[in-house]
Amino acid sequence: MKRIFIFLLFAAALLLSNGQPILAAITLPPMSEKMLDNGLKIIVVENREQPVVSMRLILKSGTAADGKGKAGLANMAAGLLRKGTASRDATKISEEIDFVGGYLGAGAGLDATNVTAEVLTKHFDVGLTLLADIVLNPTFAESEIDRLRKQTMAGLMQQKDDPGTIADLQYSQYLFGEHPYGQPGSGTVESVSGITRDDIVGYWKSNFVPDNAVLFVAGDVTAADVFPKIEAQLGGWPKGNVAKLEVVPAPKINGTRVVLINKADATQANVKIGHLGIDRYNPDIYAVRVLNYILGGGGFRSRLMSDIRDKRGLTYGINSQFSFDRYQGEFTVTVSTRTDSTTQAISATIEHIKKIREADVTPQELSETISFYSGYFPRQFETPEQVASQLSIVELYGLEKDYLSKYIDNIASVTAPTVRAAAQKYLDPDNLLIVVVGKADDLREKLKQFGPVTEIDLFEL
Amino acid sequence: MKKVLLSLAMLMLLTASAFAVPEWPIQKYTLKNGLTLLTLEDSSTPSVSFQVWYHVGSKNERPGITGISHLFEHMMFKGSKNFADGEHDRLVQSSGGMINAYTSNDMTVYHQEFGRDQLELVAKLEADRMQYLTITDKQLSSERQVVLEERSERIENSPFGDVLEQLMANVYLAHSYSWLTIGWRKDVENIKLEDCLNYYGTYYNPANAVVVVVGDVKSAEVQKTIEKYFGKIPGNPKIPRPIYNEPEQRGERRISYHKVSQLPMFIAGYQCPPAGHADSYALDVLSAILSGGESSRAYQRMVYTDQIAIAAGGQYQSMEQGGVFFAYSMMQPGKTTADGEKALYEEIEKLKNEPVTAEELQKAKNQIEAQFFMGNQSNDQKGSQIGYFQTILADYKLIFQQADKYNAVTAEDIMRVAKTYLGERSRTVVNVIQENKGATPMGM
Numbered sequence: 001m002k003r004i005f006i007f008l009l010f011a012a013a014l015l016l017s018n019g020q021p022i023l024a025a026i027t028l029p030p031m032s033e034k035m036l037d038n039g040l041k042i043i044v045v046e047n048r049e050q051p052v053v054s055m056r057l058i059l060k061s062g063t064a065a066d067g068k069g070k071a072g073l074a075n076m077a078a079g080l081l082r083k084g085t086a087s088r089d090a091t092k093i094s095e096e097i098d099f100v101g102g103y104l105g106a107g108a109g110l111d112a113t114n115v116t117a118e119v120l121t122k123h124f125d126v127g128l129t130l131l132a133d134i135v136l137n138p139t140f141a142e143s144e145i146d147r148l149r150k151q152t153m154a155g156l157m158q159q160k161d162d163p164g165t166i167a168d169l170q171y172s173q174y175l176f177g178e179h180p181y182g183q184p185g186s187g188t189v190e191s192v193s194g195i196t197r198d199d200i201v202g203y204w205k206s207n208f209v210p211d212n213a214v215l216f217v218a219g220d221v222t223a224a225d226v227f228p229k230i231e232a233q234l235g236g237w238p239k240g241n242v243a244k245l246e247v248v249p250a251p252k253i254n255g256t257r258v259v260l261i262n263k264a265d266a267t268q269a270n271v272k273i274g275h276l277g278i279d280r281y282n283p284d285i286y287a288v289r290v291l292n293y294i295l296g297g298g299g300f301r302s303r304l305m306s307d308i309r310d311k312r313g314l315t316y317g318i319n320s321q322f323s324f325d326r327y328q329g330e331f332t333v334t335v336s337t338r339t340d341s342t343t344q345a346i347s348a349t350i351e352h353i354k355k356i357r358e359a360d361v362t363p364q365e366l367s368e369t370i371s372f373y374s375g376y377f378p379r380q381f382e383t384p385e386q387v388a389s390q391l392s393i394v395e396l397y398g399l400e401k402d403y404l405s406k407y408i409d410n411i412a413s414v415t416a417p418t419v420r421a422a423a424q425k426y427l428d429p430d431n432l433l434i435v436v437v438g439k440a441d442d443l444r445e446k447l448k449q450f451g452p453v454t455e456i457d458l459f460e461l
Numbered sequence: 462m463k464k465v466l467l468s469l470a471m472l473m474l475l476t477a478s479a480f481a482v483p484e485w486p487i488q489k490y491t492l493k494n495g496l497t498l499l500t501l502e503d504s505s506t507p508s509v510s511f512q513v514w515y516h517v518g519s520k521n522e523r524p525g526i527t528g529i530s531h532l533f534e535h536m537m538f539k540g541s542k543n544f545a546d547g548e549h550d551r552l553v554q555s556s557g558g559m560i561n562a563y564t565s566n567d568m569t570v571y572h573q574e575f576g577r578d579q580l581e582l583v584a585k586l587e588a589d590r591m592q593y594l595t596i597t598d599k600q601l602s603s604e605r606q607v608v609l610e611e612r613s614e615r616i617e618n619s620p621f622g623d624v625l626e627q628l629m630a631n632v633y634l635a636h637s638y639s640w641l642t643i644g645w646r647k648d649v650e651n652i653k654l655e656d657c658l659n660y661y662g663t664y665y666n667p668a669n670a671v672v673v674v675v676g677d678v679k680s681a682e683v684q685k686t687i688e689k690y691f692g693k694i695p696g697n698p699k700i701p702r703p704i705y706n707e708p709e710q711r712g713e714r715r716i717s718y719h720k721v722s723q724l725p726m727f728i729a730g731y732q733c734p735p736a737g738h739a740d741s742y743a744l745d746v747l748s749a750i751l752s753g754g755e756s757s758r759a760y761q762r763m764v765y766t767d768q769i770a771i772a773a774g775g776q777y778q779s780m781e782q783g784g785v786f787f788a789y790s791m792m793q794p795g796k797t798t799a800d801g802e803k804a805l806y807e808e809i810e811k812l813k814n815e816p817v818t819a820e821e822l823q824k825a826k827n828q829i830e831a832q833f834f835m836g837n838q839s840n841d842q843k844g845s846q847i848g849y850f851q852t853i854l855a856d857y858k859l860i861f862q863q864a865d866k867y868n869a870v871t872a873e874d875i876m877r878v879a880k881t882y883l884g885e886r887s888r889t890v891v892n893v894i895q896e897n898k899g900a901t902p903m904g905m
Contacts (some may be wrong), residue, residue, distance in 0.1 A: 049505060052835050090765070103835075118835060151764075161723055300550040313602075317614075337610060338609075368551070368554070368555035373557070379576070
């Protein structure tokens with residue numbers, strides 16, 4: 001009894017402090033910044049804890065720049081970088097980076113392409129030299145293009161065995177339509193077979209330019225040591241001029257609709273539910289973050305998780321997400337559940353979306369969310385890679401200098417009415433896209449309750 | 462000329478590159494009830510990783526209750542005497558902490574990351590559920606559904622999960638490594654509350670646990686706090702441990718497994734020695750030579766030059782009482798698993814019959830060295846390393862002795878372990894028989 005009483009006191013104290021959270025400050029390790037004459041920005045983050053250095057070159061162009069019908073172009077260009085340069089063939093590049101136990105690779109997301117090298121401090125020069133060489137001097141040999149194309153095509157086939165990936169790809173395609181975010185970044189069989197060497201070289205020439213890039217060097221180095229080395233390797237990189245993408249906004253969904261992809265052997269349905277969201281620059285972004293945390297972003301604490309997983313046992317995991325990208329964003333709930341509970345999980349999700357629009361979130365939900373961010377955010381600067389990753393968001397999207405230092409304050413200023421206003425503005429339970437990958441014979445009739453159903457067989461994709 | 466220069470550079474590295482791991486200032490403290498506490502101070506980030514390692518996993522199960530270790534891990538979040546169902550998550554997360562758990566064949570780990578102010582709270586929560594878990598039938602039946610959904614996701618509806626399950630079931634005939642940690646579906650469906658309570662009573666006590674705390678908190682303070690909350694929990698050092706009962710394999714086992722799969726694939730497993738065994742280091746080095754990076758032998762031959770596979774390799778994976786060397790490849794459309802097996806086994810034969818080059822040997826060691834430092838940057842990563850070595854190998858100090866053991870591996874050792882462990886008669890192979898209309902390559 002005494003124990004319980006003490007606990008109650010303790011819990012009350014915690015709640016009290018949650019009501020007026022003590023906002024933690026972010027401590028950043030020593031950093032230095034330099035701009036080369038060709039417009040390449042370099043940011044060095046010093047952290048001597050482990051003898052490791054990570055280098056990340058971010059190009060502010062990603063799969064959104066693929067171009068119509070050329071889905072997969074940015075990733076093919078990135079994938080080919082380490083497949084041969086003027087002075088090293090693919091195997092030699094692999095030999096050199098593998099010999100020092102390092103990592104060297106490149107890949108494209110929607111808005112950016114990352115070229116990364118990670119090595120032990122004593123091999124810094126090897127890492128930097130290879131990174132610079134593959135960015136500046138790739139040869140894009142036809143034989144390597146063929147090889148990568150063949151592998152990519154086989155990879156695209158293999159994707160069909162992974163219901164989560166199928167759901168992701170189809171969802172983006174139906175959600176964004178003709179918008180560049182609607183094209184799969186890994187390409188399609190059709191687009192990949194049509195991409196030529198000229199396309200790839202053209203993409204590289206226009207997007208791999210220093211004034212479109214930021215280089216992060218994070219780890220066991222000093223700026224004084226590495227600036228001259230970087231300048232020697234990348235100072236001669238000729239400037240370019242990246243054309244601004246003209247992007248037409250994606251159309252809104254008019255009335256809830258269902259896309260059902262038949263995977264006849266599935267015993268579970270992979271479901272994505274949502275609609276368009278907000279871009280990176282929307283001033284309501286903090287209210288939307290709090291809203292999303294309470295609805296389905298807050299792990300075990302979210303409404304969707306505690307109801308649909310913990311109370312009803314319908315799923316191993318459910319989450320909601322707002323993505324904030326350069327041109328557009330999306331709001332998406334992702335869940336997988338056994339075939340016979342699919343409609344139950346979808347209905348429950350829609351109910352939660354409705355509910356959070358209709359009433360204010362509770363004071364406890366709000367204060368716990370703010371406390372969470374206040375404690376969680378400062379810990380996202382633990383490893384040098386994490387620091388670089390946070391800073392890269394600021395650079396990539398050209399955010400305010402004080403974006404990181406004001407982050408927690410901005411979260412803390414969110415109130416229950418602003419959360420509700422955001423829910424009403426940015427959640428739309430009557431106009432949803434619902435994508436389901438599962439056994440169509442057991443699903444098609446039941447799914448009609450949500451809206452018209454478009455059915456596709458997996459093997460016709 | 463360039464090539465010579467490169468080789469010279471490599472030679473210089475060769476002479477100077479025996480790797481060493483500087484010892485972390487870990488403090489060890491043992492409570493009277495048998496609980497082991499390991500602390501490592503690091504104030505560079507306002508963050509603490511707090512992990513509780515129970516030395517129990519699916520290896521401790523028996524047919525009929527397979528999967529109970531993992532199902533029980535889920536039940537540990539369902540409330541204890543002083544904290545209602547869901548409170549543990551709520552209290553940790555609402556102060557900015559993160560919480561989760563995982564189960565393997567050999568261990569069950571509960572880990573949280575938080576700011577230093579939450580040390581006392583987390584200690585109290587973990588101690589409470591170590592001795593006063595309160596679980597009901599109703600909670601079990603709902604959580605069982607969650608775990609069955611997890612099994613659906615990870616095994617039945619996954620491209621590889623069920624293939625691996627088939628492999629392990631055939632690599633091990635007698636030992637409990639024969640089933641995956643998630644357990645067989647029918648067993649999970651039938652585990653009773655009583656089974657859970659017995660399991661809890663047998664394995665969840667301080668004498669079977671290691672607490673690891675790494676980060677922005679003083680060791681003295683941690684010791685005091687742990688003593689305060691865990692010190693009075695009775696310890697029972699008589700934990701039943703399974704014996705290694707697997708008979709010697711005397712002949713290849715070949716399994717056909719039918720499933721929908723777009724590409725042909727196979728996975729083979731060879732019975733190997735356990736973690737910490739004298740040969741385990743050479744097997745790690747051998748794995749790196751066969752499949753570490755794109756310059757590795759399997760990648761160069763099968764993926765790059767012959768282009769018969771999109772992925773191929775061989776990797777030794779060690780557990781507490783045994784190990785498995787996995788050899789696998791996923792084929793290009795139009796190629797068969799027979800093509801893949803032939804090429805990969807030929808590469809394995811070469812490892813038995815020809816010494817690897819000095820450069821390859823050094824490359825593999827450099828990779829192992831780099832992975833160590835790259836994989837131990839955060840408090841959570843360091844804590845996992847410490848917890849693993851203390852729980853599975855009974856001494857965290859072995860972390861700092863590995864480097865010498867890797868440095869000592871010779872080309873002859875590689876040949877010897879390849880001959881000893883990677884023979885046809887100790888091999889088990891699962892071939893996936895494609896059962897789908899997509900089996901013909903698209904657009905061809």
